[in-house]
Amino acid sequence: MDIGIVGGSIAGCTAAIMLKRNGHRVSVFERSTGTLVGRGGGIGTTTTLYNEILDQDLIDRTMPSMDILRMPFVGKHNLSEPFGKTAWSLAIDFKVFQWADLWSSLRRRVSDSEYKEGKKITGVKDTDEGRVQLTVENGEKHEYDLVLFADGYNSFGREILFPEKKLNYRGYVLWRGLLPERDINSTCKIDHDILRLSYNKAPGHNVLYFIPDADGSASPGSRLFNWAAYIPVPEKELKEVMTDKFGVVRKGTVPPGLLHPRTENRFKEFLSRHMPKFFSEIIEKTSDSYIQNIYTLDLDQYYKQNSCLIGDAGMVVQPFTGSGVFKGYHNVKDLIQCLSIYNTKEKALDQWNQLQLNNCKKLLTLGE
Numbered sequence: 231m232d233i234g235i236v237g238g239s240i241a242g243c244t245a246a247i248m249l250k251r252n253g254h255r256v257s258v259f260e261r262s263t264g265t266l267v268g269r270g271g272g273i274g275t276t277t278t279l280y281n282e283i284l285d286q287d288l289i290d291r292t293m294p295s296m297d298i299l300r301m302p303f304v305g306k307h308n309l310s311e312p313f314g315k316t317a318w319s320l321a322i323d324f325k326v327f328q329w330a331d332l333w334s335s336l337r338r339r340v341s342d343s344e345y346k347e348g349k350k351i352t353g354v355k356d357t358d359e360g361r362v363q364l365t366v367e368n369g370e371k372h373e374y375d376l377v378l379f380a381d382g383y384n385s386f387g388r389e390i391l392f393p394e395k396k397l398n399y400r401g402y403v404l405w406r407g408l409l410p411e412r413d414i415n416s417t418c419k420i421d422h423d424i425l426r427l428s429y430n431k432a433p434g435h436n437v438l439y440f441i442p443d444a445d446g447s448a449s450p451g452s453r454l455f456n457w458a459a460y461i462p463v464p465e466k467e468l469k470e471v472m473t474d475k476f477g478v479v480r481k482g483t484v485p486p487g488l489l490h491p492r493t494e495n496r497f498k499e500f501l502s503r504h505m506p507k508f509f510s511e512i513i514e515k516t517s518d519s520y521i522q523n524i525y526t527l528d529l530d531q532y533y534k535q536n537s538c539l540i541g542d543a544g545m546v547v548q549p550f551t552g553s554g555v556f557k558g559y560h561n562v563k564d565l566i567q568c569l570s571i572y573n574t575k576e577k578a579l580d581q582w583n584q585l586q587l588n589n590c591k592k593l594l595t596l597g598e
Contacts, residue, residue: 231254231255231374231375231376232254232257232373232374232376233249233255233256233374233376233378234256234362234364234372234374234376235256235257235258235378235380236259236351236377236379236387237258237379237382237541237543238258238260238337238347239260239266239333239380239541240329240332240333240336240556240558241380241540241542242258242260242378242380242381242558243336243339243340243345244288244556244558244562245380245540245558245562246258246345248288248559248563248566249562249566250344252569252570256340257346257374258346259349259350259351259366260346260347260348260349261348261349262347262348263347264347265330265333271328271329271407271441272326272328272439272441272454273326273327273329273332274298274325274327274424274439275324276323276325277297277323277325278323280295280325283556283559288335288339288559289332289336290335293327293331293335294327294442294446294447294448295325295326295442296440296453297325297422298322298323298324298326298422298439299321299322299324300320300321300423301319301320301424301425302316302318302319302320302420302423302426303316303318303320303426304316304317304426304428304506305317305427305428305430305506306429306504306506307506311506311507312506312507313506314506314508322424324424326440326441327441327442328442328444330444331442331446349366349367349368349370350367351381351386353365354387354537356536356537357373360536361373361375362376362377362535362536362537374536375536375575376538378537378562379543380540380541380558381543382541382543383397383482383525383527383542387537387543388527388539388543388544390537391531391533391534391537391539392531392534395527396527397526397546398526398527399524400525400526400548401462401463401465402433402460402461402462402463402524403460403461403463403468403471403522403523403524404460404461404521404522404523404524404549405458405459405497405519406456406457406458406520406521407457407513407516407517407520408441408454408457408516409455409512409515410443410452410453410454411440411450411451411454412452414508414511414515416508418455420439420440421440425437427506432462432504434459434460434462436457436458436501436509437458437459438455438456438458438509439456440453440454440455440456441453441454441456442454455512455516457512457513459497459501459513461500461501468523471493471496471521472521473490473493474488474489474490475488475489475490475491476488482522482525483520483521483523484521485520486519486520487518488520489519489520489521494519497513498513501513524548524549526546526547526548526594527545527546528545528591528594529544529587529590530587531583532544532561532587533582533583538565538582540557540558540561540562540565541557541561542558544590545586545590545591545594547590547593557590560589564585564586568581568582
C-alpha cells in the first residue's frame with residue numbers, strides 16, 4: 231500500500247521504518263525543518279523493549295544509554311539533609327537516553343526522499359476511490375491508501391477525525407530541565423537510580439536521573455542530571471504560567487529558554503520548600519528549563535475510514551504510566567500484524583482498532 235504518515239518525530243519515523251520493511255511505500259510529512267533536537271531531554275523504556283527495538287535495527291547499537299536498576303522513593307527530612315530520607319527502593323530494569331539521540335537514530339533509517347520536511351498538512355479528504363487525500367500548506371495534494379497521523383498530543387488529525395474529543399487538563403504541569411553534573415560541587419549518591427522525590431504535604435513529585443551528555447559520555451563527571459517536576463497549577467492560573475518571557479501565551483508547551491522569570495522563580499521557590507537541599511540546588515542552577523501541560527484524552531475509535539491515529543495522536547495518557555515514546559511502536563507493530571492476518575484492509579483496521587482501545591484504556595486507568 232501507499233501510506234502517508236503525518237508527523238516525523240519518534241512515532242512517525244518508527245512507523246515509516248517498520249511499514250517500509252513490510253513492503254509498503256511510505257511518505258512522512260513533517261512541518262518542521264532540520265533536526266528535531268529541542269523536543270525532549272532524557273527519556274527511557276524497559277530494557278526488554280529496548281533490546282527488542284535493537285534486535286529489529288530500529289536504533290543504533292552504539293546509541294548512548296545508561297542502565298537503571300533502582301527507583302528510590304525519597305522525601306525531605308530535616309535530619310537527612312542534603313540528600314533526603316529514602317522510604318523504600320523499588321528494583322527496576324530500565325534504559326535511559328537522550329530524546330535527540332533516539333530521534334537521530336530513527337531518522338537515519340528514513341530516506342530523504344521519504345521524509346518530507348517543511349511540509350505542514352492543512353487538509354484531509356476521503357476520495358470516492360477509497361483513498362485519503364492530504365493537502366500541504368503550499369497547495370500540494372497527495373493521495374494514499376492509508377494515512378497514519380503521528381502528530382502528537384495536539385494532533386491535527388485527531389481534530390479532523392474526532393472533533394468532539396478535547397484534551398483534559400489534569401491540574402498540573404511538567405517542568406523539565408538538564409544540568410551538567412560538573413556544575414554541582416558535591417558528589418551525588420545516585421548512580422543507576424531514578425529518584426522519585428515526593429513533596430512535603432503537597433501533591434506531585436519530581437523524577438531525577440542521569441543521562442549521557444551531548445557527546446554520548448556516561449562517565450561520572452560528564453553526565454547530565456535530567457529532572458522532571460510535576461507541579462500542581464490550578465486551571466485559573468494556567469494562562470499566567472504559560473505566558474512566556476515575551477508575553478506570548480503558549481499552548482501546551484513553553485519551549486526551553488522562553489520561561490518567564492516570574493514562573494521560574496515561583497517553581498524554584500516551591501521545590502526549595504519541598505525537596506532535599508542537594509536536589510533543589512540542581513533545579514536552582516538549571517537554565518533553559520521548559521514546561522509541558524499534563525493532559526489526558528480518551529477515544530472511542532482509533533481510525534475512521536482509511537485514517538488512523540498512532541502515538542500521542544491517539545489516546546493521551548499521563549507520562550508517569552511508563553507508556554513513553556514507544557507507544558507508536560506498539561501501534562504500528564499491531565497494525566502490521568493485523569494487515570498480515572486479515573484478507574481485507576477493513577477487517578484488519580477493525581481488529582487493530584480494538585487492540586489499541588483495549589491497551590490504551592488500561593493505561594488511562596493506570597494513570598488515575
